[in-house]
Amino acid sequence: MNSDALFKRSIEDKENFWKEQAGNINWFEFPTDILSPDKNNYPQWFADGKLNICYLCIDQHIEDGFGAQTAIIYDSPVTNQKLQYTFNEAKEEIAKFAGGLASLGLKKGDTAVIYMPMIPQTLFAMLACARIGVIHNVVFGGFAPHELVVRIDDCKPKALITATAGVEIAKRIPYLPLVEKAIELAQDKVDHIIVYNRRLTENKHEMFDGIIDYEELVKNSEPIDCVSVESTHPLYLLYTSGTTGKPKGIVRDTGGYAVALKFSMKYIYGIEPGETYWAASDFGWAVGHSYTVYGPLLNRNTTIIFEGKPIMTPDAGTFWRIISEYKVAAMFTAPTAIRAIKKEDPNGELVRKYDLSHFKKQFLAGERCDVATLDWFAKHIGVPAIDHWWQTESGWPMLGLMTYDENYTIKRASAGKPIPGYDIKIFDENGYELDAHQEGYLIIKLPLPPGALLGVWKDYERYQKSYLSQYNGYYFSGDGAIKDEDGYIFITGRVDDVINVAGHRLSTSEMEEIVSSHPDVAECTVVGIDDNLKGQIPFATVVVKNGSLITEQDLEKEIIQMVREKIGAVAFLKNAMTVKRLPKTRSGKILRKLIRTLLDGKEFQIPSTIDDEKIIDEIQEKIRGYRA
Numbered sequence: 001m002n003s004d005a006l007f008k009r010s011i012e013d014k015e016n017f018w019k020e021q022a023g024n025i026n027w028f029e030f031p032t033d034i035l036s037p038d039k040n041n042y043p044q045w046f047a048d049g050k051l052n053i054c055y056l057c058i059d060q061h062i063e064d065g066f067g068a069q070t071a072i073i074y075d076s077p078v079t080n081q082k083l084q085y086t087f088n089e090a091k092e093e094i095a096k097f098a099g100g101l102a103s104l105g106l107k108k109g110d111t112a113v114i115y116m117p118m119i120p121q122t123l124f125a126m127l128a129c130a131r132i133g134v135i136h137n138v139v140f141g142g143f144a145p146h147e148l149v150v151r152i153d154d155c156k157p158k159a160l161i162t163a164t165a166g167v168e169i170a171k172r173i174p175y176l177p178l179v180e181k182a183i184e185l186a187q188d189k190v191d192h193i194i195v196y197n198r199r200l201t202e203n204k205h206e207m208f209d210g211i212i213d214y215e216e217l218v219k220n221s222e223p224i225d226c227v228s229v230e231s232t233h234p235l236y237l238l239y240t241s242g243t244t245g246k247p248k249g250i251v252r253d254t255g256g257y258a259v260a261l262k263f264s265m266k267y268i269y270g271i272e273p274g275e276t277y278w279a280a281s282d283f284g285w286a287v288g289h290s291y292t293v294y295g296p297l298l299n300r301n302t303t304i305i306f307e308g309k310p311i312m313t314p315d316a317g318t319f320w321r322i323i324s325e326y327k328v329a330a331m332f333t334a335p336t337a338i339r340a341i342k343k344e345d346p347n348g349e350l351v352r353k354y355d356l357s358h359f360k361k362q363f364l365a366g367e368r369c370d371v372a373t374l375d376w377f378a379k380h381i382g383v384p385a386i387d388h389w390w391q392t393e394s395g396w397p398m399l400g401l402m403t404y405d406e407n408y409t410i411k412r413a414s415a416g417k418p419i420p421g422y423d424i425k426i427f428d429e430n431g432y433e434l435d436a437h438q439e440g441y442l443i444i445k446l447p448l449p450p451g452a453l454l455g456v457w458k459d460y461e462r463y464q465k466s467y468l469s470q471y472n473g474y475y476f477s478g479d480g481a482i483k484d485e486d487g488y489i490f491i492t493g494r495v496d497d498v499i500n501v502a503g504h505r506l507s508t509s510e511m512e513e514i515v516s517s518h519p520d521v522a523e524c525t526v527v528g529i530d531d532n533l534k535g536q537i538p539f540a541t542v543v544v545k546n547g548s549l550i551t552e553q554d555l556e557k558e559i560i561q562m563v564r565e566k567i568g569a570v571a572f573l574k575n576a577m578t579v580k581r582l583p584k585t586r587s588g589k590i591l592r593k594l595i596r597t598l599l600d601g602k603e604f605q606i607p608s609t610i611d612d613e614k615i616i617d618e619i620q621e622k623i624r625g626y627r628a
């Protein structure tokens with residue numbers, strides 16, 4: 001069936017379509033309820049099906065005779081290590097670690113936070129949780145303690161699994177002081193802290209009293225079998241930025257997710273079992289969950305855990321070295337990583353050092369990919385670079401190309417067409433569908449297909465308000481978009497307070513809350529401005545309190561430090577410009593879009609609602625002085 005026919009069927013005959021797809025994974029009990037409402041009348045998939053995703057990712061392949069196949073490659077240029085694990089070896093470690101967790105009293109339905117770097121033990125911890133029905137929440141290692149506290153207090157974990165340190169290029173990031181601080185600040189007390197000791201130095205402070213050593217726990221525990229969970233049992237929570245300061249705990253189900261990922265590996269990524277598939281994302285992001293861990297392992301692909309950066313570890317040829325060394329068939333990264341490589345290796349000299357003959361496709365997502373980067377890629381790498389669009393909420397692509405069908409056509413700057421299951425429309429603010437070439441809000445008709453979020457953790461109201469309240473019967477994505485006459489969609493950017501900095505999703509409202517808590521700040525705004533390398537970076541514009549004696553330079557330094565301490569270095573707030581006044585509407589709303597346009601140096605129209613036009617000149621003059 002060609003991809004258009006597949007899409008049509010997924011919308012017109014959705015239950016049968018997804019029932020057939022469900023037949024491609026092994027259930028302990030095959031579902032009879034394919035699509036049914038939950039208690040809030042929200043549609044859910046395969047409700048009475050029973051399965052275990054760790055079984056599908058590991059045990060089943062061993063039972064099928066592939067135990068000796070390499071499941072996981074760990075390549076860490078920052079620690080000079082390369083390791084490989086077969087499915088047999090992975091099972092041994094995961095089953096024993098799961099036994100260890102069970103011996104500590106963790107059971108199905110409990111939660112565990114995983115705050116770890118890009119090492120195999122992180123993947124083992126995720127699958128060990130899944131093995132016994134413990135809901136994991138992986139927290140990106142670049143987040144500061146405050147972010148960890150928010151998650152601990154929201155999901156109340158029984159265990160926190162961490163490591164002694166992460167490594168950022170040559171810099172070592174000790175995790176335990178961060179964990180200790182988070183535990184101290186959190187209202188909820190975590191029962192068990194399990195630490196994987198990386199032995200990167202002889203630092204005695206690394207292990208503190210009361211912690212459990214990961215390796216000891218594995219060594220002293222009996223392996224445990226996979227428990228059977230309901231399809232709608234939450235596999236994990238993944239917190240993501242929204243329009244308020246507090247991140248949302250996106251809830252992922254088990255059965256729908258497994259079915260969707262299996263479908264995506266075949267149809268979207270066009271990848272066969274046994275091939276090597278590499279998503280170079282941190283475990284802490286949705287891509288890391290779906291395409292470094294669950295998707296490839298479900299599909300019996302060898303997956304790669306890469307601990308390093310696309311550049312400087314040791315150079316901008318790292319990606320091509322890995323693709324060549326492990327015969328990677330398809331790779332997935334954020335455009336920012338390719339931009340970083342392009343900047344270091346504009347003429348593709350490092351690319352030519354490697355044999356890329358096994359490399360078939362490059363997938364890109366996380367932010368818009370500029371055409372110059374696509375051109376560089378086409379010139380020097382020569383394999384198709386396929387943009388696709390999705391969100392933490394969806395867990396798998398919503399726009400893209402179905403590359404199993406060799407006849408797919410790439411349209412540059414477009415993120416592709418709707419993926420089967422996603423009935424995507426572009427609406428104006430009054431809920432009217434827009435014609436081709438008109439910019440509007442990207443929305444999706446309910447029900448969302450299997451794999452998409454089940455809700456926001458213990459907060460149905462927030463789920464409803466964030467996604468379902470804007471247009472009755474539709475999911476509101478938060479992105480703007482334009483469709484063309486062939487059905488290709490072009491993402492124009494977020495329509496809310498979310499920005500994407502080097503492929504990391506961050507909330508400007510959260511940053512505004514931090515900046516305005518500075519004692520000298522009267523009011524402020526943080527907007528995302530264009531950046532050649534990172535796509536977007538945050539920029540704070542502040543008004544100081546009357547009578548404040550702080551210098552502009554000191555204020556900027558302190559603000560930068562505050563954001564770094566609260567969110568983490570990834571927030572990348574490097575500018576805080578002081579102005580006399582912020583432009584506002586007559587009703588007192590800050591004109592953020594205008595500020596962003598002024599900072600980007602783009603042409604602007606004076607908003608008809610502006611209270612005082614003179615502020616525009618004031619700000620433009622300030623920008624000229626600030627940049628000089």
Ligand code: COA
Nearest residue numbers: 141142168281285287333334336337340366502503569570
């Ligand atoms: N732990 C601790 N600190 C981290 C971190 C982590 N896991 N990840 C990033 N940081 C720190 C960096 O060290 C840096 O700190 P500094 O300001 O003290 O130097 C800061 O956060 C900014 O990091 P980043 O934005 O990642 O910039 P970079 O220059 O280190 O790397 C890229 C640039 C493009 C290579 C990198 O951002 C990247 O690979 N992005 C892709 C993201 C991705 O995969 N997203 C998933 C969607 S596909």
Ligand code: AMP
Nearest residue numbers: 365366367368388389390391392491505
């Ligand atoms: P995250 O939840 O971190 O995956 O971020 C999701 C957001 O990233 C989306 O809402 C988009 O704003 C942006 N995004 C993801 N993929 C793309 C893409 N291919 N093109 C443009 N923006 C993208």
